[in-house]
Amino acid sequence: MRTRLWLVVFLLLLLPGAMAQQLREQIRKYTLDNGLRVLMVPDKTAPVIHFNLMFDVGGVDEAPGLGGIAHMVEHMAFKGTPTIGSLDWPKEKAALEAIDKARADLDRAIASRASQEEIQRLTVAFNQAREEAKKLALPNAIDQLFTNNGEQGLNASTGYDRTDYRVSLPSNRLELYLRVYADVMLNAVFRSFYEEADVVLEERRQRNENDPNGALSEAFLRAAFQVHPYGRPLIGSREEIQGYRVDKAMEFWKTHYHPNRAVLVMVGDVEPERDIQMVRKYMGAIPRGPSRPADTIPAEPPQTAERRVSIEYNAQPSVLIGFRKPTYPNREAYVMDMIDSILTEGRTSRLFRRLVIQEQAALSVSASSASPGFRYANMFTISAQPRAPRTTQDLERIIYEELERLKNEPVMAQELQRVRNQTRAAYLRVLQGGPGLAQTLAFYELFFGGYQRIFEEEAIYNAITAEEIQQAARKYFTPQNRTVATLVTRGGSR
Amino acid sequence: MRAFWTLFVSLLASLTLAQGGVPADWPDPFKLQFQRLQPTVIQPARVQLSNGVTVLLIEDRSLPFVTGRIYLRAGSIYEPADKVGMSGIFSSVMRTGGAGSRSADQVDETLETLAATVSVSTDNLFTSVAFNTLTENLDQVLEIWADVLIRPRFAQDRLELEKGRALEAIRRRNDQPTQVAVREFLRRMNEGHPAGLVSSAASIQSITRDDLLAFHGRFFKPNVAVMAITGDFNTQEMVAKLERALQGWQRGEVTLPTFPPPNPKPSIYFVQKETNQSVIYMGNPTVTAFAPGYSELDLASRVLGDGFNSRLFVEVRTKRGLAYATGGAQTQGFGWPGFFYGASISRVEKTAEVIELMLAQFRDLRDRPVSQEELELFRNNILNAEVFRFTSKQAVAERIARTQMLGLPADYYEQYIRQIQAATPADLQRVMQQFVSPDRFVIVVVGDQRQFDKPLSTLGNVVNVPLE
Numbered sequence: 001m002r003t004r005l006w007l008v009v010f011l012l013l014l015l016p017g018a019m020a021q022q023l024r025e026q027i028r029k030y031t032l033d034n035g036l037r038v039l040m041v042p043d044k045t046a047p048v049i050h051f052n053l054m055f056d057v058g059g060v061d062e063a064p065g066l067g068g069i070a071h072m073v074e075h076m077a078f079k080g081t082p083t084i085g086s087l088d089w090p091k092e093k094a095a096l097e098a099i100d101k102a103r104a105d106l107d108r109a110i111a112s113r114a115s116q117e118e119i120q121r122l123t124v125a126f127n128q129a130r131e132e133a134k135k136l137a138l139p140n141a142i143d144q145l146f147t148n149n150g151e152q153g154l155n156a157s158t159g160y161d162r163t164d165y166r167v168s169l170p171s172n173r174l175e176l177y178l179r180v181y182a183d184v185m186l187n188a189v190f191r192s193f194y195e196e197a198d199v200v201l202e203e204r205r206q207r208n209e210n211d212p213n214g215a216l217s218e219a220f221l222r223a224a225f226q227v228h229p230y231g232r233p234l235i236g237s238r239e240e241i242q243g244y245r246v247d248k249a250m251e252f253w254k255t256h257y258h259p260n261r262a263v264l265v266m267v268g269d270v271e272p273e274r275d276i277q278m279v280r281k282y283m284g285a286i287p288r289g290p291s292r293p294a295d296t297i298p299a300e301p302p303q304t305a306e307r308r309v310s311i312e313y314n315a316q317p318s319v320l321i322g323f324r325k326p327t328y329p330n331r332e333a334y335v336m337d338m339i340d341s342i343l344t345e346g347r348t349s350r351l352f353r354r355l356v357i358q359e360q361a362a363l364s365v366s367a368s369s370a371s372p373g374f375r376y377a378n379m380f381t382i383s384a385q386p387r388a389p390r391t392t393q394d395l396e397r398i399i400y401e402e403l404e405r406l407k408n409e410p411v412m413a414q415e416l417q418r419v420r421n422q423t424r425a426a427y428l429r430v431l432q433g434g435p436g437l438a439q440t441l442a443f444y445e446l447f448f449g450g451y452q453r454i455f456e457e458e459a460i461y462n463a464i465t466a467e468e469i470q471q472a473a474r475k476y477f478t479p480q481n482r483t484v485a486t487l488v489t490r491g492g493s494r
Numbered sequence: 495m496r497a498f499w500t501l502f503v504s505l506l507a508s509l510t511l512a513q514g515g516v517p518a519d520w521p522d523p524f525k526l527q528f529q530r531l532q533p534t535v536i537q538p539a540r541v542q543l544s545n546g547v548t549v550l551l552i553e554d555r556s557l558p559f560v561t562g563r564i565y566l567r568a569g570s571i572y573e574p575a576d577k578v579g580m581s582g583i584f585s586s587v588m589r590t591g592g593a594g595s596r597s598a599d600q601v602d603e604t605l606e607t608l609a610a611t612v613s614v615s616t617d618n619l620f621t622s623v624a625f626n627t628l629t630e631n632l633d634q635v636l637e638i639w640a641d642v643l644i645r646p647r648f649a650q651d652r653l654e655l656e657k658g659r660a661l662e663a664i665r666r667r668n669d670q671p672t673q674v675a676v677r678e679f680l681r682r683m684n685e686g687h688p689a690g691l692v693s694s695a696a697s698i699q700s701i702t703r704d705d706l707l708a709f710h711g712r713f714f715k716p717n718v719a720v721m722a723i724t725g726d727f728n729t730q731e732m733v734a735k736l737e738r739a740l741q742g743w744q745r746g747e748v749t750l751p752t753f754p755p756p757n758p759k760p761s762i763y764f765v766q767k768e769t770n771q772s773v774i775y776m777g778n779p780t781v782t783a784f785a786p787g788y789s790e791l792d793l794a795s796r797v798l799g800d801g802f803n804s805r806l807f808v809e810v811r812t813k814r815g816l817a818y819a820t821g822g823a824q825t826q827g828f829g830w831p832g833f834f835y836g837a838s839i840s841r842v843e844k845t846a847e848v849i850e851l852m853l854a855q856f857r858d859l860r861d862r863p864v865s866q867e868e869l870e871l872f873r874n875n876i877l878n879a880e881v882f883r884f885t886s887k888q889a890v891a892e893r894i895a896r897t898q899m900l901g902l903p904a905d906y907y908e909q910y911i912r913q914i915q916a917a918t919p920a921d922l923q924r925v926m927q928q929f930v931s932p933d934r935f936v937i938v939v940v941g942d943q944r945q946f947d948k949p950l951s952t953l954g955n956v957v958n959v960p961l962e
Contacts, residue, residue, distance in 0.1 A: 019558060046885040047531045078802070082514035084523060089514055139812045143802030145523055148871055150878025154801075170531045170881050179523045187515040198815025202771065206818055206839050210769045212669050285517055314768055315669035347590065347602040360655060363662040387662040418607045425609035425628065432557055434885070494768055494961065 023431055024455050027441070028272035030279070034288040035260025038279055039441050039451060040272040043433045047171045048152075049268040050435045053181060054164040054442035057256040060229045060297055060373065065243070068200070068236020069252050071158040072244055075196050076253070077165070078142050078156070081187040084180065085141030092136035096191060099133055100246055102126040103194070107245075130194060137191050142180055149173045153435055160230055160373030164442060166435060171269035178282035185286045188253060190246050197244045204235045212315035212487055220320045220485035221372060223309040224379060228300040230372050258289025263445045265438040300324070300377065307483040312490035319392040320485045321399065322379040323476045327370065328448065334460050335472040336380050340369035341419040342411060342469070343382070343402065348418070350402050351382070361390040361398060375447065379483075380476065392486050406473040410466040423461050427454075530877055533884045538722070538891045539729050543736060545743050546717030550894055551732060552724040552887045558629045560725035561888045564643060565899050567750060568713035569619035571688040571829075579693030580701050583656050584709055585614040585621055591652035594641030598649050601638060610635045612642055618689055619828060620899065621713070629726040633735070640739040643714070648706045660698045668961045672839065674765055675773035675940040678959060682763055682936045683779060683833050687756040694962075715746040720898050722891035755779070755830045760934040762956045764943065772845040772941030776852060777835025780929040783826035784906050789913035790925040791834060795824035796872040797864050797922070798855060799836050803871060805855045806836055816840050816848050828900050834930050842941050846948035849937065856932045863919035876914050883907075 023041070030038045062069050082089040106122040114122075138144070146154050152168040169177055208214040218233045225231030235241075264283065266275070303324055327333050343351045344367040355362040365384040372378065384395045430440050445451040538550035547564070570581040589612065592598040605612055610627035612635070623643045627635035668674055677692060684690030723732065756779060781787045799806045799822025810820040822836030836856065840848040884890055897906065939950060950956045 045887075046533065047881050048885060081516075083516055083520075086514075134813065139808050140802035144871060147801060147803055148874045148878070149528065150875055150881070152879060152882050168882065170528070170878055172528050172531060175521075176523060176526050176528070179520060179526070183516055183520075183523075192812060195812065195815040199811055199818050202815070202839065202841060203818035205771045205841065206672075210671055210771055282520070316666045346606045348599075348606045356659070357655060360658055363659055363666070385662075385666070387658060388665060414607070418609075421607065421609040428557075428559075428628075432559075491768075494766075 019428065020431060020455055020458075024452070027451065028276075029445075029451070030272075030276050032259065032280060032284050034284065034286055035258075036283050036286070037263045037445055038276065038283070039263065039265045039445060040270045040275065041265070041267040041433070041437065041441070042270050042272065043268050045268075045433070047269045048168055049171045049174060049177075049266050049270060050153075050166075050168045050433075050438045051177055052164055052166050052265045052435070052438035052442045053262060054162055054265075054439070054446055055257055055262045056162055056292060056446050057261065058158055058162050058373070059160040059232065059234045060375065061256060062229065062232075062252070065240065066236075066248060066252070067232045067240040068204075068234065069240075069244065069249055070163060071235055072197065072200055072241070073249055073253050073257075074156050074158045074163050074165075075200060076190045076193065076249060077184055077188055077257075078140070079189060079191045079196070080137075080141045081183045081189055083187075084145070084183060085138045085189065085191065087136050087138060092133060092191070095129070095133035095136055096189070096246075099126070099129040099194075102129040103245065130192075133191065139192070142184070145176060145180060149176055158234065160234060161375040162443070162446065164439060166439065168268075168435060174270075174275060174278055175282075178278060182282035182286055185257065185259065185283075190249060190253075193244075193246050193249070197241055200235065201238065201241050204233075204238065204241060208233060208235060212313050212318070215311060215313060216318060216320055216485055216487045219309050219311045220322065220483065223307045223485060224322050224324070224483040225300050227298050228376060229297060230300075230376065230378065234372070255290070255293070259283060259286045260288050261292055263442045265442045265445075267433055267435075267438040267441075297376065303481055303483075306479045308486075309484070310486040310488050312488050314491050314494050315487060315489065316385070316388075317392050317489055318383065318385045318487045319395055320381060320383050321396065322371070322381040322483045323478075323481050324377065325380050325476050327374050327376060327378050331460070331468075332472050332475075333370065334457070335464055335468050336369040336476070337423070338416075338419055338461065338464050339406065339469060339473065340367045340380070341422055342406070342415065343367050345419065345422055350405075351384075351399065354402060355384060355395065355398055359390075359398060361387060361394050363387050365395075396484065403473060403477040407470060407477065409470075411469050413466070416466060416469075420462055424458060427458065531881050533881045536884055536887060536890050538724075538894060541729075541733050543716070543733070543740060545740060546715075546719075546745055547736070547740060547743075548720045548895075548898065549733065549736060550720070550722045550891045551727075551729050552891050553727060553729055554725050554887050558726050559626065560629055560632050560723070560727055561624070561626045562639070562721060562723035563622050563624035563888075563892055563895070564719050564721040565620045565622045565895055566713055566715075566719050567619060567748070567899065568621035568709065569617055571618055571753065572713065572750065573688075573709065574705070575688065575691065576697065577701055577705060578691045578697040579660060580697075580705060580709065581616045581621065582693075583653070583660060583698070583701055584706050585616040586656040587648050587653050587706060588623075588646045588710070589614040589642060590656070591649040592647035593638065594645045594647075596638070596641065598647075598652050601642070604634070605638060608635065612639050614642065620896070632727070636735060636739045640743075644740070644743045646710060648703050648710075650703055653701070653703055653706065657698055657701060660693070661695055664693065664695055664698065668767070671767055671769045671771065671773045671940045674767065674961070675775055675837075675938050678763055678765060678940070679775040679777075679835075679936070679938040682938060683758050683777065683835075684756040684830075685758045687753055687830060689830070690756060713748055715748050716740065716743045717745045718748050720895040722888065722895040724887040724891050753830070758936050760936060762937045762939060762950050762954050763959050764950055764956050765938070765940040765959045765961060766943055767940050767961065768942050769940070770842050770942070770945075771839050772842050772848070772939055772946075773837070773839050774845070774849055774852065774937070774939050775835060775837045776849070776856075776932075776935045776937040777822075777833045778929075778931055778935055779827075779831040779833045780824065781827070782831050783828055784902060784910060787925045787929060788824070789910050790917050790921045791824045791929060793869065793872055793876075793914065793917055794859055794864070794922040794926050794930075795822055795834055796875070797868050798822045798859060800872065800875075805858070806838070806852065809851060809855060810838055810840070810848060814851075816844055816851070842945040843947055845939065845941055845946045846950065846953060849939070849950075849953055853932050853935075856926075856930060856935075860923065860926045860930065860932075863923045866919060869917070869919055869922065873914055873917070877911070880911070
């Protein structure tokens, strides 16, 4: 049995190399004069193109007090331009300026503690100005264009480190895509701004306040990062969201969202030499912007003692444990990825087997080796939910025992091989194409010194030894390097 | 000709920015015209194995993977009425309780070392058993997959484990307001039908290994199974491999019980929970999928709640900022009617306002024809997105497998497309009036009534549902 498995394992490592090689040869990369990098991956399965436009800007780039503005700006980039969404641009422009003025008047009155009547009067004026502007705009015009043309998966997401815009379209809509996004990058109009701020407040309630996992995660990050922006909620605090103003948001947009800070990936029915002409026509019209500002983001000081935080919540208990660690391209970051798989990937992983199957102490357990971002030193996190009557303390004890085992005993060769196989299979599945491939390539191109890096990582993982795993475990899985957040039940699930 | 024109204009473009800040040669995006692309239809090979399994195969040599899934009519509606939740336990333990000559741990160990997957999943109607593997390990993975399918061991200790986890999941199922609302809405919309039953600690505790064996013995017969398989293989060789892997699987007769359709009782079902947002669901049952009226209801539901340009989104979110999540749809009901519904997650002090705003959107679709522009928008979306139905060969094969299991005509989608093409605003209004009655909706609200803007009783009859 053993021998047979080993033979198969050996074949697994050699065989799909051809596939990665083939993909590597197919990828075309272009850099426009304005610095925009364009990657194209031909895949003729169906006449569609999956687009991913990714910027190297996210939550870490926000000034204090403007938490969540990157996410707000991500929403605003769907609001259109003068030629997309306006019924009469000169009039609408004036109406939008009137909103800004009404908002400023109201803010001044509040700041100078004006009378309730005065504030009331200015609030009415502000709301009236918003209504006037709405009459001059077509709501959600970008979505309308794409919906009409059969879009799938129109969406965007903001992380601590990056922001991406995604959509898939029938392949003959390339020009539409470029016309829209080049215009957005040139001329975004932040219409319906204050309505959208209310939407974001609802999003915050939904994700961070009424979801026990969101609430726990927010408390956890705040404890773990006391200086670095990874400690701030990505969506912003309630007060910050209520304080968003158009000028500040626009300033953030104009500082960061430029072609020289972005990658556009197109996966699907593309003909690179033909299609790049059209990409140049539209995306090439956007001027290069300033480079990424010099990194002024403060480093998190070294941690010297365990940090513990708990929140009371009307939900069943759970625990979130984090250990500070370096990020890529530091080799130890790759070692921690391997440890993640050893601990929680699949039913045979150490923590799943021990906590869920053997001791029946947890409903589930999961880990992440690069949380909450990857551009700066981050955390290895483990999350688990106890099965009553077992408690989060029980889970902590067992998890620490398993981490001690990693420190004290070298990982067996076969276990290491299993993890390598899983890593490789996951990697090959990403390479299969679709929106996932577009996003992964954008990510590597933007942050890992070029998309080619994706083809080099396998060698790194394969070279990681049991000894390195043991060393990293000893170095990072220590009590003083640990943050623990616990959700304590208050009043059942009421 | 066009190329010449483009070149000429682009020389000027860099100098002239037209009003609106774009080069003069950029077209108005709303006037860009594109041909509707026709999907390249993929037809699987269809083979019947000697024991009666229907197999749909599509070769795809571009990647060194093989993926397969076999469907059986062993959905949750067929579990015993006093053992609600059994099908979920069944599918977990079928996969994790050992199979053939392998113990539970041996199955896991072998699959994970090969970085392959075998999975079992159950929905209302079907249980399916799937695998994914690198081509090189196909034989070994097929063997395990067939063992899981035909010879699951349902080890007692793994049954106890999964029951314990299910009990913990029940303990946690009131933690998230949205989960509470969805469960309550499905329960009320499917009242009187097995799909509306909700598991309890008692129903989970009553499940025995014999129950699982009986469920398996009753529904898992090759002559009623349909399999979809795609990837890196030669069709003839694959058929031979499947014959070998599935030999010894005995034919048998499967009789499926029938159920009367759900009979929901219109009301406002309110669940008190301490939260600063209310989760609101509302709707009523309509027609089964692809029955007369379905295509028009589908279009009407998109006008109501599909995406950024739907009425719920524009009215509740874009114009008023009352929700982040809002939308609606006509669901696909197979065997019993689907339903036409809308939902919002909105701040608690606007609960009644949002309910009324949502109801007004449904009513408007009955009272007035939609505009031609709205209809075209969603019609175009359906027609132009047809190419995405063929981006994955496995998805194509699985869709055809389910189509066959459901007894839909092979050209059901072409018929649907024809109806979508022919629909008029009057047609949408007609089906709305015929099938959607806001006055008789089931409305589920999960929220904190102490903070509501108005008592729910001002909106209709309220049934208080305790959190259990």
